[in-house]
Amino acid sequence: MKKEFYSIAKLLEKNSKILDVGCGTGELMKYITENISSDIRGIELSKSNVQKCVEKGLTVIEGDAEKDLKQFPDSSFEFVILSQTLQAFLDPENVLNELLRIGKKAVVSIPNFGHWKVRLHLLLKGTMPITENLPNEWYNTPNLHMCSIKDFENYCKKRDIKINLKNLKIKNFFSELGIFVIEK
Amino acid sequence: MSKFNNIKKIIVKKSLKLDCGQTINNFPLAYETYGKLNDKKNNAILIFHALTGDQFASGINPITKKDGWWSYALGPGKAIDTDKYFIIAANVIGGCMGSFGPSDINPDTNKPYGTNFPVLTINDMVNAQYNLLEHFKIEKLFSVIGGSMGGMQVLQFVSNFPDKAFTAIPIACTASHSAQNIALNELGRQSIMADRNWEDGFYEEKNKQPDKGLAVARMAAHITYLSKAGLQEKFGRKLQERDDLKFSFDADFQIESYLRYQGSVFVDRFDANSYLYITRAMDYFDLTKRFDGNLSKAFEKSDTKFFIISFTSDWLYPTSENREIVIALNAIGKNVGFVEISSDKGHDSFLLDVPDFLNTVKNFLNTSYKKIK
Numbered sequence: 416m417k418k419e420f421y422s423i424a425k426l427l428e429k430n431s432k433i434l435d436v437g438c439g440t441g442e443l444m445k446y447i448t449e450n451i452s453s454d455i456r457g458i459e460l461s462k463s464n465v466q467k468c469v470e471k472g473l474t475v476i477e478g479d480a481e482k483d484l485k486q487f488p489d490s491s492f493e494f495v496i497l498s499q500t501l502q503a504f505l506d507p508e509n510v511l512n513e514l515l516r517i518g519k520k521a522v523v524s525i526p527n528f529g530h531w532k533v534r535l536h537l538l539l540k541g542t543m544p545i546t547e548n549l550p551n552e553w554y555n556t557p558n559l560h561m562c563s564i565k566d567f568e569n570y571c572k573k574r575d576i577k578i579n580l581k582n583l584k585i586k587n588f589f590s591e592l593g594i595f596v597i598e599k
Numbered sequence: 600m601s602k603f604n605n606i607k608k609i610i611v612k613k614s615l616k617l618d619c620g621q622t623i624n625n626f627p628l629a630y631e632t633y634g635k636l637n638d639k640k641n642n643a644i645l646i647f648h649a650l651t652g653d654q655f656a657s658g659i660n661p662i663t664k665k666d667g668w669w670s671y672a673l674g675p676g677k678a679i680d681t682d683k684y685f686i687i688a689a690n691v692i693g694g695c696m697g698s699f700g701p702s703d704i705n706p707d708t709n710k711p712y713g714t715n716f717p718v719l720t721i722n723d724m725v726n727a728q729y730n731l732l733e734h735f736k737i738e739k740l741f742s743v744i745g746g747s748m749g750g751m752q753v754l755q756f757v758s759n760f761p762d763k764a765f766t767a768i769p770i771a772c773t774a775s776h777s778a779q780n781i782a783l784n785e786l787g788r789q790s791i792m793a794d795r796n797w798e799d800g801f802y803e804e805k806n807k808q809p810d811k812g813l814a815v816a817r818m819a820a821h822i823t824y825l826s827k828a829g830l831q832e833k834f835g836r837k838l839q840e841r842d843d844l845k846f847s848f849d850a851d852f853q854i855e856s857y858l859r860y861q862g863s864v865f866v867d868r869f870d871a872n873s874y875l876y877i878t879r880a881m882d883y884f885d886l887t888k889r890f891d892g893n894l895s896k897a898f899e900k901s902d903t904k905f906f907i908i909s910f911t912s913d914w915l916y917p918t919s920e921n922r923e924i925v926i927a928l929n930a931i932g933k934n935v936g937f938v939e940i941s942s943d944k945g946h947d948s949f950l951l952d953v954p955d956f957l958n959t960v961k962n963f964l965n966t967s968y969k970k971i972k
Contacts, residue, residue, distance in 0.1 A: 456934075462941060462955075465936075465937075465938045466955060466959055469906070469936065469962045470958075471966070472962075472966030472969070472970070474904070474934055476925055476935065476936055477938045477939055486925070486926040486929045486930055487930075
């Protein structure tokens with residue numbers, strides 16, 4: 416399992432009600448079910464991924480986070496997880512609002528565009544950065560709205576969203592991923 | 600009735616108050632079972648058939664001598680595994696495979712009921728079948744499963760008996776019959792009623808059969824079970840055993856010949872009045888009606904784990920209508936999974952060899968069963 420998933424799982428509370436938005440093949444959900452809380456649901460865009468989740472015995476609905484989160488009532492989950500997909504939405508602001516509406520807390524991870532390798536790549540090569548977490552070329556990347564840890568922090572400040580992390584300046588330089596717990 | 604002498608049935612002694620106001624009792628409910636009920640009685644699955652189905656879901660139907668309607672899904676090692684689960688399937692009341700239906704003899708007249716048979720609802724069908732739980736002394740079913748009208752019965756079952764099924768799989772169905780659904784059913788009914796041999800529904804006592812009307816009803820319905828792409832791929836404009844058009848109204852095209860064949864074999868196994876009564880029950884189906892239009896309320900008391908399945912090319916009960924059920928369940932925090940399976944086989948996909956569908960059902964059942972064992 417990806418290191419990121421262990422970091423996300425650590426931020427969750429035991430036996431809490433959780434929604435994994437864009438749960439993929441259900442790897443993280445399975446880990447959470449077995450170790451943290453079995454009260455977890457997923458929503459996933461890809462049909463074949465949903466079928467892989469069903470194979471694992473997970474409760475998942477096929478759906479699009481940009482349209483289908485509105486069916487969940489306010490504060491219906493203790494935690495809503497969004498792992499590395501925020502930057503791929505057409506309207507990430509709307510998705511963030513929905514996460515904070517249906518979840519008491521949201522755990523959001525983003526590939527950090529402020530990482531030193533990314534900065535160096537653009538500075539020295541003058542081309543769009545390609546790293547382990549950002550493997551695609553500019554013409555085939557699913558990422559429409561890249562941001563840095565600092566951008567995300569600024570956004571939360573502007574929108575009065577509480578954010579858990581400290582030392583963000585250092586993290587913005589040295590972390591390839593930003594993982595946040597946010598709440599309204 | 601003699602042809603149904605050797606099939607399994609229970610006589611329901613308890614009175615059943617129908618939605619139309621009439622009460623029935625001492626009526627036959629024909630059923631079939633597959634697999635074995637275990638000692639804990641926790642491996643039972645009740646499956647509900649669609650409009651023209653019956654209790655013979657798998658193996659050879661002893662009356663028609665054809666394969667059971669769900670042979671792809673149900674059997675040893677299959678999606679609904681008869682080596683593991685005990686499967687009960689009943690013929691709906693109003694049907695024509697041994698359960699109480701319009702061709703039964705009315706004791707008041709000593710003639711078949713015909714159109715004096717009471718108009719039924721999906722609710723009535725489900726309440727009648729509930730008696731099978733008592734018959735087999737099953738406290739709680741492991742699952743209730745059905746496609747199309749069978750899916751409607753699944754929804755109605757969970758709504759009526761919220762603590763009687765651990766899991767439910769409604770497939771390619773709706774919570775409320777749409778105007779288009781009603782229109783298509785009305786087309787079929789009018790076709791039957793336009794046949795001179797229908798005799799206002801009393802054809803049996805006159806030794807007649809409205810075969811032409813019933814065949815046309817089946818032909819029209821059959822088109823709605825397929826997709827445009829599926830039809831085009833299978834038939835296109837291919838000609839039927841001829842090199843060129845005949846400039847007549849014979850079946851020049853393969854699709855015509857195919858539909859005529861479907862119509863002709865259907866009349867041998869299905870009763871025209873049953874077709875009227877069952878389509879009527881589907882049209883009356885609106886699970887939201889009793890709940891002020893709020894579908895969520897229909898499931899409020901349920902602890903059943905749902906898995907809902909639709910098909911990309913099903914335009915009769917499209918994904919959007921299946922998704923309404925998902926939305927209603929999520930709105931009240933119920934446990935629901937959902938997937939739309941890619942298939943160009945139209946509404947009929949649930950009856951056919953569609954591996955993604957069959958695997959999904961199998962995986963959902965097997966992983967859920969591990970949790971209750």
